[in-house]
Amino acid sequence: MLDALVSWFVGKDIYIDIFSAVVLAIVLGYAASFVKLNPKREYQFFIAAFALLALSFVFQTLAHFTLYHTTTTVKQMGIITLTTTIIKRQDWIIFWSTLLYRACTLLGLYFLYQVYAAKQRLPLVLFQAYLLLLVGFLSQTAYYAFHLTALILLALVLSSAWKRADTWFLASVGLLLLSQAIFLLLIYGNLVYVAAELVQLLGYAFLLLTFVLVLRHAKKRTA
Amino acid sequence: MLAAIQRKGEMRPTHLMYKANLAHRQLKHYLDELVQKELVKRTERNGSEYLLITDSGNRFLEKLKEMRAFEETFGI
Numbered sequence: 001m002l003d004a005l006v007s008w009f010v011g012k013d014i015y016i017d018i019f020s021a022v023v024l025a026i027v028l029g030y031a032a033s034f035v036k037l038n039p040k041r042e043y044q045f046f047i048a049a050f051a052l053l054a055l056s057f058v059f060q061t062l063a064h065f066t067l068y069h070t071t072t073t074v075k076q077m078g079i080i081t082l083t084t085t086i087i088k089r090q091d092w093i094i095f096w097s098t099l100l101y102r103a104c105t106l107l108g109l110y111f112l113y114q115v116y117a118a119k120q121r122l123p124l125v126l127f128q129a130y131l132l133l134l135v136g137f138l139s140q141t142a143y144y145a146f147h148l149t150a151l152i153l154l155a156l157v158l159s160s161a162w163k164r165a166d167t168w169f170l171a172s173v174g175l176l177l178l179s180q181a182i183f184l185l186l187i188y189g190n191l192v193y194v195a196a197e198l199v200q201l202l203g204y205a206f207l208l209l210t211f212v213l214v215l216r217h218a219k220k221r222t223a
Numbered sequence: 224m225l226a227a228i229q230r231k232g233e234m235r236p237t238h239l240m241y242k243a244n245l246a247h248r249q250l251k252h253y254l255d256e257l258v259q260k261e262l263v264k265r266t267e268r269n270g271s272e273y274l275l276i277t278d279s280g281n282r283f284l285e286k287l288k289e290m291r292a293f294e295e296t297f298g299i
Contacts, residue, residue: 034290042299115299164298210296218285218292 006190013197014064020204021057024050027211045114052108056101063097066090095140102146103136109153116160144184151180168210175203224253225262225280233266233273 028050035043070090110132114125132149139146154177158170182196227242228234234242240250254274257263262280266273276284293299 034293037286037290046299161298166296169297214293214296217296218289
């Protein structure tokens with residue numbers, strides 16, 4: 001039964017990627033509308049973070065789509081020589097979109113942490129960003145390096161925003177952190193991947209809920 | 224200042240000065256800026272000056288409310 005669930009899930013993760021990108025883009029658009037009113041540093045980091053995270057899911061969708069499209073083509077063709085050519089041709093798309101997904105995710109999470117962290121000197125921020133890009137590149141051969149770094153960044157965001165942000169937002173970050181912890185266990189089978197993706201979906205659903213609550217609070221409050 | 228004018232609908236500058244707890248010079252400075260940005264307009268009735276909030280002013284206050292709710296929720 002679990003194998004059937006895993007088989008059914010193949011290809012569905014694209015919808016989770018699209019949903020995540022849309023939720024992030026909605027929050028990004030809303031935050032961007034306040035920049036004129038309040039050009040403070042925290043807003044700039046928040047917008048950069050959400051833009052990078054939304055972009056990361058665009059790359060992730062492209063990687064998944066290419067991967068599943070390749071698989072489908074292989075099934076339809078059934079000619080070994082031709083199949084190999086197709087996979088080779090699409091390999092670079094998967095490589096680069098996965099690399100950009102990881103780089104954008106790590107930078108996005110780092111910028112989100114900068115929203116809550118104490119102000120740092122620009123050279124240090126740039127150096128840290130460089131190190132994260134390096135992790136993103138190296139994680140092409142060690143996937144857990146990416147998930148572990150994302151987990152650490154999310155833990156930093158959670159601890160820094162703990163007393164400042166709303167419970168729903170903290171729950172959203174907490175679920176994303178949990179999903180990264182589950183992703184670390186990918187070696188134990190495909191079911192782990194399904195579980196991690198579902199927890200991630202829940203995390204972004206909570207982010208959407210947080211956004212809906214912002215709109216409701218705004219209507220209730222007085223200036 | 225804008226919120227005070229919005230709550231009252233219209234307001235005399237002297238009343239606003241007390242409400243906003245500002246000196247006359249400060250009030251004039253801020254009020255000129257609000258009028259220049261078309262958030263507040265001055266009208267005259269029975270020889271007295273009144274302040275009214277404009278549509279832009281109302282929209283600005285709405286946006287400000289949204290921004291504050293957003294900042295509180297995300298802890299910015």
